[in-house]
Each structure stands twice: as C-alpha cells, then as structure tokens.
Amino acid sequence: MxxxxxxxxxLGFFIILNRFIYFLFNYNLITSLYIVFISTGSCILWFNFLVLNLKFFFKLEKNVGRTLKTQYLNIIDNKMDRFIKSIVKIFYKKKKKLRFLNTLWEDIRTLLIYLIFIRGGREYLPFFIRWNWSLVIFLKFLSKATCVLYRRAYYYKFKVLKYRKFICEDYQENPEAYPSYTEDTIRNFSSKLEAEDLYTNATIFVLIFLNLFISFYGFINSALGQFTIFPFTKTLLGSATLPKNILCEKNKTILKLLKIENI
Incomplete structure (x- = not known):
C-alpha cells in the first residue's frame, strides 16, 4: 500500500471538512468559515514546510562542510594576486556574519512577537489561538535545532568518519607506510569506527524522523485545531480544565468583538 x-x-481536507460541519451545527456559518479559513491557511503552510523538509533530507544535493558554491570569483581566483584573494576572503567572511545576524534577528523577532501579541494580548486573543501560536513558535525553534544537528552529523559521517576509514583501509593495503601503527591499534581503531558509524547513522535517523514528525504534527494540529489543545498551566486559565466554550471566553477576545460567537 x-x-x-x-x-x-x-487527510487534511477530510479533517477540515468535518470541522466545518461541527462548527456549522454547534455555532453558526460565520464562525465555521472563520475557523476553517484559518485552519486551511495554516495547513497549507505546514504542508509546504513538510515538502521543503523532504527535499532537504532526501532530494537535494548537500554541500557538506565549508565548501563554497561555484561562482565567477572562484573560477578566476587562481589568477589573482594575494591582495585580491584577501579581499575575496573578507567578502565571504562578511557574508557569513551577515547571514548569522539575519538568523539571530529572525529568532529575536519571533520571541518579540510572542511576548507582545500572545502574552501581552491575552485579553484579546482566544485561548485556542494563543495555544496554537505558542506551539508553532516552539516547533519552529525545535525544527531549526534538528536541522543544525543533522548538518553536523552529516558532515561528521561523510567527512570525518570517511577520512578515518580511508586511513584504516590504506594501512591494511600498505602497512609499511605507517610504521608507528600496530595491528592491535588498527583493530581497535576499526572497531571504534564501526561503533561511531552506527551511532551516527542512528542520530541521523532520529533527527530526520523528529523533523518530519514536527512537520506532520503541525499539519495535523492545524487541521484538528481545538481538539488537540490542553492547558499549559493552572494560572493561565485559572483552572486545570479548558473553558466550556473555547471560542468565547469571558474576556474581550477577537471573536467577541467580531460578534461571531453563538449567541
């Protein structure tokens, strides 16, 4: 199969259709359309994120290590003098720093959005919106961490371990070139390489599975919506259980201001 x-x-379309029917009979048409449009847009974003991760892990050719992509400057680099080469190195170093600052600003901006809109705007946002946005921010940082660890594990497997295996195989074919090595040393070294290779493969598998699970869970959570929600803490809601009407709390939420709750 x-x-x-x-x-x-x-699967996402089937879940959203059933949610539309549920809200249509329990609330009204405007509320059901409002919730379904939000779920559909969120599902599209998570599905695109899932496809992007699949391409990253399985389809795209990976540029391992610090090897730069071929550009016009790299082609004529061998004809330049040392002064021009130093300028090119500074160019790539600045580019790397700017990329790091851009990534850092994206993380800071995400935290600021969380503090200002989700925590600060608690009176105007329903609980299910606060919960889902908090979950999305958490999954974003977790997914980024798994991608970074995956690139490091991939580099370690296909650069470091590959080089060590080459030395071990070269010694077995030409032991005279390594007079300081003994057979016991190479045997222990080979067994350690096998163990490291096994652990590295397991780490890569776990990271890929975790990242794809994050994408799929975000997609399913967007489709199911309030059916996957549980309270964060007692202080957040004032009680250990969810409110009976999760769309219409007793504060000035957006849904009350728009008057789309079931009256």
Missing part, C-alpha cells in the same frame, strides 16, 4: 503526499492532503 503506497502512501504519498496526496494522501496527506486528502
């Missing part, structure tokens, strides 16, 4: 991306799309 084959399972592809079209099945995931159909």
């Amino acid at each position: 084959d399972f592809d991306l079209l099945d995931i799309q159909f």
Whole structure:
C-alpha cells in the first residue's frame, strides 16, 4: 500500500471538512468559515514546510562542510594576486556574519512577537489561538535545532568518519607506510569506527524522523485545531480544565468583538 503526499492532503481536507460541519451545527456559518479559513491557511503552510523538509533530507544535493558554491570569483581566483584573494576572503567572511545576524534577528523577532501579541494580548486573543501560536513558535525553534544537528552529523559521517576509514583501509593495503601503527591499534581503531558509524547513522535517523514528525504534527494540529489543545498551566486559565466554550471566553477576545460567537 503506497502512501504519498496526496494522501496527506486528502487527510487534511477530510479533517477540515468535518470541522466545518461541527462548527456549522454547534455555532453558526460565520464562525465555521472563520475557523476553517484559518485552519486551511495554516495547513497549507505546514504542508509546504513538510515538502521543503523532504527535499532537504532526501532530494537535494548537500554541500557538506565549508565548501563554497561555484561562482565567477572562484573560477578566476587562481589568477589573482594575494591582495585580491584577501579581499575575496573578507567578502565571504562578511557574508557569513551577515547571514548569522539575519538568523539571530529572525529568532529575536519571533520571541518579540510572542511576548507582545500572545502574552501581552491575552485579553484579546482566544485561548485556542494563543495555544496554537505558542506551539508553532516552539516547533519552529525545535525544527531549526534538528536541522543544525543533522548538518553536523552529516558532515561528521561523510567527512570525518570517511577520512578515518580511508586511513584504516590504506594501512591494511600498505602497512609499511605507517610504521608507528600496530595491528592491535588498527583493530581497535576499526572497531571504534564501526561503533561511531552506527551511532551516527542512528542520530541521523532520529533527527530526520523528529523533523518530519514536527512537520506532520503541525499539519495535523492545524487541521484538528481545538481538539488537540490542553492547558499549559493552572494560572493561565485559572483552572486545570479548558473553558466550556473555547471560542468565547469571558474576556474581550477577537471573536467577541467580531460578534461571531453563538449567541
């Protein structure tokens, strides 16, 4: 039985359709359309994120290490003098620093949005919106961490371990070139390489599975919405249980201001 991306799309559509029917009978048409539009847009974003991760892990050719992509400056680099080469190195160093600052600003901006809109605007946002946005921010940082660890594990496997295996195989073919090494040393070294390779493969598998699980869980959570919500703490809601009407709390939420709750 084959399972592809079209099945995931159909699953999201089926869940959203059932949610539309649920809100239509329990609230009203405007509320059901409002919630379904939000869920559909969020599902599209999470599905695109899932496809992007699949391409990153399985389809795209990976540029391992610090090797720069081929550019016009790299082609004529061997004809430049040392002064021009130093300028090119400074250019790439500045570019790397700017990329790091851009990534840092994205993380700071995400935290600022969380503090200002989600924590500060608690009176105007329903609990299910605050919960889902908090979950999205948490999954964003977790997904970024898994991608960074994956790149490091990939580099360690196909650069460091590959070089060590080359030395071990070269010694077995030409032991005279390594007079300081003994057979016991190489045997222990080979067993350590096998163990490190096994642990590295397991780490890569866990990171890929965790990242794809994050994407799929975000997609399903966007489709199911309030059915996957649980309270953060007692102080957040004032009680250990969810409010009976999760869309219409007793504060000045957006849904009350728009008057789309079931009256």
